Amino acid sequence: MAYLKIIAAIMAGETFIKQYIADKEKEGKKEWKLPGGIVIRRLENGGAATGILSNHKKELKICSGAILSVGGLLLLKERKKQPVSAAGVGLALILGGGLCNFVDRVKKGTVTDYIRFTKCPVSYLRKLVFNISDFCIFIGGLLLFVCQKFRIKN
Numbered sequence: 001m002a003y004l005k006i007i008a009a010i011m012a013g014e015t016f017i018k019q020y021i022a023d024k025e026k027e028g029k030k031e032w033k034l035p036g037g038i039v040i041r042r043l044e045n046g047g048a049a050t051g052i053l054s055n056h057k058k059e060l061k062i063c064s065g066a067i068l069s070v071g072g073l074l075l076l077k078e079r080k081k082q083p084v085s086a087a088g089v090g091l092a093l094i095l096g097g098g099l100c101n102f103v104d105r106v107k108k109g110t111v112t113d114y115i116r117f118t119k120c121p122v123s124y125l126r127k128l129v130f131n132i133s134d135f136c137i138f139i140g141g142l143l144l145f146v147c148q149k150f151r152i153k154n
Contacts, residue, residue, distance in 0.1 A: 003091070007096040045129070046109065049128075067098070097140065098137060113131045114131055
């Protein structure tokens with residue numbers, strides 16, 4: 001149940017943010033500049049990370065759906081081991097972020113990204129645009145890596 005709450009919270013929060021940004025763009029407010037070089041501006045990404053595979057949308061949907069299905073099965077397996085674990089939280093973060101991006105991709109054919117770090121010391125990262133789902137996927141993957149590397153069970 002805890003995992004479903006994590007997934008639902010990510011999906012609800014991300015959906016709200018994306019809708020808010022889309023509504024403000026219609027009102028003419030297209031960009032917000034925040035301290036630290038963070039810029040909020042909507043971008044529709046037709047591919048995966050960095051726009052790769054944007055010419056293969058059908059294949060990308062199929063692949064994303066398959067990966068999410070495997071992630072769901074892994075989460076069910078983890079849930080059977082123990083009610084809540086660090087690995088399970090990692091999987092729930094990945095699934096929440098992945099499902100939100102997948103729903104975007106299926107409904108619109110694109111994923112809405114909106115966060116850019118214009119003052120990042122790594123020049124390559126300054127060019128990329130993210131969304132909250134991307135951060136959830138990254139943090140979930142990092143958590144799974146740490147659990148595996150240090151054999152964390154709970």
